Amino acid sequence: MKRLAVFCLACAFVVLTGGALIELGPAAIDLRGQVAAQLAASGVSHPVTAVLLNFRGYDTLLEVAVLLIALLAILAVTDKPPAAPVPAHPLLQAVARGATPAMILVAVYLLWAGAHRPGGAFQAGAVLAAAAVLLHLVGLLPGWGAPGLRLRLGLTAGFALFLALAAALLSQGALLQYPPAAAGTLILVIEAGLTVSLGLILAGLFLFLSRDEGGET
Amino acid sequence: MMVLVFDGLLACALLWSAWRALATPRLDRAIVFFIAFGLLMSLAWARLSAPDIALAEAAIGAGLTGALLLDAYGAISRRKGGK
Amino acid sequence: MTSGLLFALVGVALFALGLAGLVLIGDVLRRILAFNLMGSGAFLVLVGLAQRNGVPDAVPQAMVLTGIVVAVAATALALALARRLDAQREGALPEDEDG
Numbered sequence: 001m002k003r004l005a006v007f008c009l010a011c012a013f014v015v016l017t018g019g020a021l022i023e024l025g026p027a028a029i030d031l032r033g034q035v036a037a038q039l040a041a042s043g044v045s046h047p048v049t050a051v052l053l054n055f056r057g058y059d060t061l062l063e064v065a066v067l068l069i070a071l072l073a074i075l076a077v078t079d080k081p082p083a084a085p086v087p088a089h090p091l092l093q094a095v096a097r098g099a100t101p102a103m104i105l106v107a108v109y110l111l112w113a114g115a116h117r118p119g120g121a122f123q124a125g126a127v128l129a130a131a132a133v134l135l136h137l138v139g140l141l142p143g144w145g146a147p148g149l150r151l152r153l154g155l156t157a158g159f160a161l162f163l164a165l166a167a168a169l170l171s172q173g174a175l176l177q178y179p180p181a182a183a184g185t186l187i188l189v190i191e192a193g194l195t196v197s198l199g200l201i202l203a204g205l206f207l208f209l210s211r212d213e214g215g216e217t
Numbered sequence: 218m219m220v221l222v223f224d225g226l227l228a229c230a231l232l233w234s235a236w237r238a239l240a241t242p243r244l245d246r247a248i249v250f251f252i253a254f255g256l257l258m259s260l261a262w263a264r265l266s267a268p269d270i271a272l273a274e275a276a277i278g279a280g281l282t283g284a285l286l287l288d289a290y291g292a293i294s295r296r297k298g299g300k
Numbered sequence: 301m302t303s304g305l306l307f308a309l310v311g312v313a314l315f316a317l318g319l320a321g322l323v324l325i326g327d328v329l330r331r332i333l334a335f336n337l338m339g340s341g342a343f344l345v346l347v348g349l350a351q352r353n354g355v356p357d358a359v360p361q362a363m364v365l366t367g368i369v370v371a372v373a374a375t376a377l378a379l380a381l382a383r384r385l386d387a388q389r390e391g392a393l394p395e396d397e398d399g
Contacts, residue, residue: 005321010316017312021305026224031359047358048365056362070373074380093337110272118268121324122369126276133284198369202281205376209383210288224303225389228310235337236304241322244329251333255361258340261310265347266356270365277372283334285372289379293386 039176043183044115052120053187057176064159064194065200071155074208075147087139096138103131111195115184121191125198134201134209144207155204159196162190224264231257244294248286257278304351311344328382332375337372 006140035047035055042050052060087093107124114120135141147155165186166176234254241247255278262271314337323333343364350360 003324006320014313014316015320018309021308021312021345024349024352026353027350030357032355032357035358048267048362051358051362052365056359059363059366063370066370067373070377073377077380077384118272120269122365123269123272123276126273126281126369130276130280133281137284199349202277202369202372205373206281206285206288209285209376209380210292220303221301224306229304231310232313232317235317235340238333238337239317239325239330244327247330247333251336254337254340258344261307261344262347265307265351267347267361267364270343270347270361270368273365273368276369277302278340282372282375285376285379286329286332292383293329296386296390 014059041183043178043180043185043187046114046116046118046120047116048118049120049187052122053190054176054178054183057166060194061159061162061176064162064197067198068156068159071201071204071208074205078208085136085139085142093140094136096134096140100131100135103127103134107131107195107199111191114191115188121194121198124191124195125202127208128199129202132199133206136207141207142205142212143210147204149202151190154200155197158194159188161193165190227257227261227264231261244290245287248283248290251286252279252283255282302352302353302354304348306348308345308348308352309349311341311346312336314341314344317341328385330377332378332382335378336371336375338368343367 035051036046038055039045039050040045042054043055044050055200101157107127110124112119132141136143144151156184169178169186170175182185231254234250234257238247238250238254241250255274258278259271259275262268262274318334318336318338318341321337322331325331325334346360346367347357347364350357
């Protein structure tokens with residue numbers, strides 16, 4: 001009975017919202033023209049990177065803060081010490097060892113490419129995190145326990161750098177308004193910091209969580 | 218024309234894999250369907266000419282989320298099996 | 301029909317599917333899956349609807365890129381809570397027997 005009711009409600013939702021989407025008129029606000037007009041002053045030539053780190057840099061700043069808070073919450077609810085890593089088959093370990101330098105190279109390429117083509121700090125950080133997870137799964141990288149000073153610095157470096165630059169540039173008038181001449185360099189510096197921190201944070205989501213792996217068996 | 222057929226197939230595959238991720242009886246298979254859903258989403262982003270999101274979705278949505286889900290499934294089912 | 305509008309409609313269906321799953325399913329891990337499906341649906345509507353005339357739009361694309369990274373953090377936090385919940389449920393039984 002409940003199933004039927006939920007099914008009918010979901011169908012009604014899809015029909016009504018879908019119908020509204022199809023009949024929707026042209027958008028009242030279109031930011032495409034503004035983005036294209038300001039692109040030259042943003043310091044990068046790829047519009048998505050320009051929006052992420054220049055026009056809407058505020059969102060990205062807060063997003064990194066959200067990631068850090070999520071990681072802190074995860075640290076608060078997992079309290080077991082890391083279990084000793086279980087080594088995988090030597091062949092798998094060799095493949096992981098071989099793949100890691102290539103993945104780091106891909107991350108650096110994505111970071112560099114973000115200025116003028118698809119890529120950027122998020123994708124580069126994700127590739128770094130994937131390399132760490134791969135090393136952990138084959139038993140070469142132990143799960144993380146309570147983070148030490150170096151790890152803490154690495155986790156917060158991107159956010160701290162971003163925040164420090166935002167504070168230093170407050171004299172420009174608005175938050176995160178870069179001087180046009182230096183915008184390209186500033187964005188690259190921020191993205192490099194974000195790549196390292198995002199890689200560590202995303203890897204931490206896995207490596208802090210998986211430490212109670214096998215603890216019970 | 219071909220493009221529209223491809224889009225239609227992709228839309229059907231997205232909805233089907235999402236449905237299987239919720240309705241498959243075995244949880245481990247459901248998670249694998251969810252990973253497949255993430256990869257199909259990545260294709261959909263490429264079709265929407267959003268290569269940045271496609272890259273992020275392939276690495277994060279399919280890769281990292283899938284690893285997290287499988288790891289949690291392994292930990293929970295091992296605890297149940299150990300009892 | 302442009303692919304933008306088509307995928308926006310798929311997004312609406314995914315959102316409804318995830319919402320129905322969230323209501324009907326009791327298992328915690330599967331509810332996290334349903335929650336992620338809802339998120340993906342919302343992302344598709346955001347980008348698809350903005351591009352329904354076929355021209356790429358960088359602003360919603362950048363917002364969705366941010367959203368995907370936040371979604372994986374939310375998923376990891378939900379999984380951490382689910383694992384903790386499971387460990388406490390299992391741990392509660394032997395303690396009761398001892399006491």
